[in-house]
Amino acid sequence: MAGRLSHVGENRAARMVDVSPKPATERVARAEATVLVGEAVAALIREHGGVGKGPVLETAQLAGIQAAKRAWELVPLCHPIALDHVEVSLHLADQTVEIQTTARATARTGVEMEAMTAAVVAALTVYDMVKAASKEVEIQQVRLLEKSGGKSGHWEREPQRS
Amino acid sequence: MAGRLSHVGENRAARMVDVSPKPATERVARAEATVLVGEAVAALIREHGGVGKGPVLETAQLAGIQAAKRAWELVPLCHPIALDHVEVSLHLADQTVEIQTTARATARTGVEMEAMTAAVVAALTVYDMVKAASKEVEIQQVRLLEKSGGKSGHWEREPQRS
Amino acid sequence: MAGRLSHVGENRAARMVDVSPKPATERVARAEATVLVGEAVAALIREHGGVGKGPVLETAQLAGIQAAKRAWELVPLCHPIALDHVEVSLHLADQTVEIQTTARATARTGVEMEAMTAAVVAALTVYDMVKAASKEVEIQQVRLLEKSGGKSGHWEREPQRS
Amino acid sequence: MAGRLSHVGENRAARMVDVSPKPATERVARAEATVLVGEAVAALIREHGGVGKGPVLETAQLAGIQAAKRAWELVPLCHPIALDHVEVSLHLADQTVEIQTTARATARTGVEMEAMTAAVVAALTVYDMVKAASKEVEIQQVRLLEKSGGKSGHWEREPQRS
Amino acid sequence: MAGRLSHVGENRAARMVDVSPKPATERVARAEATVLVGEAVAALIREHGGVGKGPVLETAQLAGIQAAKRAWELVPLCHPIALDHVEVSLHLADQTVEIQTTARATARTGVEMEAMTAAVVAALTVYDMVKAASKEVEIQQVRLLEKSGGKSGHWEREPQRS
């Protein structure tokens, strides 16, 4: 399963992986995050704001898109990537806000971190916008769903889980 | 439990809460995040890098500290706060990396978002540094642990949970 | 009317005004911007998106709020200010989007630049979101409306204009 | 004239346009802004500072160049673009500062926002540097002048206008 | 002379010093940097651009001022500080550009890093602007000159040196 930690150099110093020998190819990655908000907060969002209806989900959506563009600023060893596309969608369920993200670029390295950063910052923003209503809100299970492009090829999380 | 969503204005426009009438008082917040890395990756970190021994945990620690200072840039309606202190500690368990953060400031508003952002970006960085070794890595349960200062007083998550 | 250009030092070098001798007092500034979008685009926004109904105006609103917090990064000699409040509201008229902003802080210097930056970046974002529909869109008349706090006292633009 | 708002997805959520199918071609855009400073301030700039003579216009010029590089940070749905060239020139007229900008890149999407952002932030900086001398200063008419590259081809604003 | 490295915690993890117990007092720091440009480049700057006469020194001056405001973003364990004043002056000597900076704030911690960052980034910008003319350009001796405010009191570098 696991081989070697790519960011750990021989002398244990952190290093940014050299991607210059790799060709620039189309890269796509999808990620998801869940924010447990509880029934009462979910009801407030449903009544007072949601995608197309109001600001909680839309604010989080924009925050996620913007953060994807800045993943390389937040994550120290992440390469700067000029994204071709970012998509963040939020769905309000009974007790949770479900976030799905897609990042796409023509690049020498994958865009997992961009998709993950979008998911995480969208979740953080949902948290910010509802935290006054409940301290029980928490971010759950942020993870990669799919990845394509690059030498390692296509990978998709098996659906049975969760 | 829940009252009203503080960021939703009357006309459903997003708004930044006006904190000018509040006094600047000492604010503290603590948060935690768990990254499930699996046994194999945990073993790699244990052998090749950890706090005091190498770069995975230390890189994540620094990323978390730096991100706390930029929470207001990432989260659209978050107030800019000049933090007095940020602390991020990481602990490697059997299958997980456990992250705990503290943010502290003398401010007109709480520092929960700073503590949460530190936790989330430290977790994202752990993910980045081990993702080549396993795609099963995921961020689990990011949540506030404690909060003090301000009108709402002291709050601490009840310990029994988890 | 005009006295002396405050940012021009004796030797003609740019300089940041020293505000350390000034007390920190409550500062407020309001600004406005108009984006001429034309009737056809205004109709599209009215039908497909607006504050509370969709993304053009809401995206611009959030962009304005976020930009206010970063005025000091954009404008070279602007002081960093920890804003207590930013408000950006957008109103769709027959042919225009009207933007009004308010910035508030307890600071040693005024917050005009924060209010102006919010107005300008909200306008830029409206432009971005409708530019595919018409190249005739333009930003018109960005200006300060009111300013209070500090030694120079309260100032308000006379209403007769426009 | 106007067709469809490109950033509004089907479900009214904001979206970043997917430019991955487009080829990277040379893109150029030019924009302009006018800052009405009034005769007295224009005289002060003329005597105490201007391009080649002092800091007001030069500071604004640099601020405009720097802002063009960060358009994607300010405008939420704007793509990150690695600009090949930015040019900002300022001309002092009787009562106004006239700003012209050019942005150039080899990219999958146009660089209008980069040219517009340069114009707007240069104007904002002129405002900042003269605001102590007069509150009547205002930014007027920021607009695109020309655009080339990409599927939509060359477009230039008709000169008679203004 | 040297006691203990303040940023190294007990467990060798990096840490941001907790300044919350300290009072906010007036802090000042001055630093200097020297850029060796050589006689030929110095002559080019003298003839074609300098503070008050052109862009090399003025561009560096503005870059230094702007960087001081962002020291906390660049230096991982540096506290965010809202500066009251930054001053950067450049002097062209026979073979060098001499840079002096001052940073000032009312803060719980010193502003040495802000003065140092201004000096270093101004030097870097001089380097950038003349590097096409000579690869022999180098930055020499960046150091603190003076520091006041805070518990450790006033300190000034002894003048005999250099």
Place this chain on the structure above:
Amino acid sequence: MAGRLSHVGENRAARMVDVSPKPATERVARAEATVLVGEAVAALIREHGGVGKGPVLETAQLAGIQAAKRAWELVPLCHPIALDHVEVSLHLADQTVEIQTTARATARTGVEMEAMTAAVVAALTVYDMVKAASKEVEIQQVRLLEKSGGKSGHWEREPQRS
């Protein structure tokens, strides 16, 4: 030796060089910086922290890598470049910390500024982390070591110097 200052336009306005006619080729640059810390501080770093052993050198290393990615934000006329690789290594000598950096990209312009920025910010971070132990610490001799790619070809500093 020196020809013409590339950033100074005809009218003495600062300008960003237009690199659009140049092909994107592989660019590499190496730089170095020395921080004089003194024997006592060097001993403290040796005992309490170093690359692989602790945070002073590792924190500086990460700060250097991160800063390289942001060179274009700090240096006004620097082009934004999506780096393929950054390497920062630090070596503790008797009285100094020696920093060496490498930047690599496929770009239309060189990456000297990225390598220089990494060196300078790593040095600044060493300074920050040891400044409480000694005010005599200073940054010495930041300079380019090697540069390849682009029309001007390969250049390497002659080794005898130092």
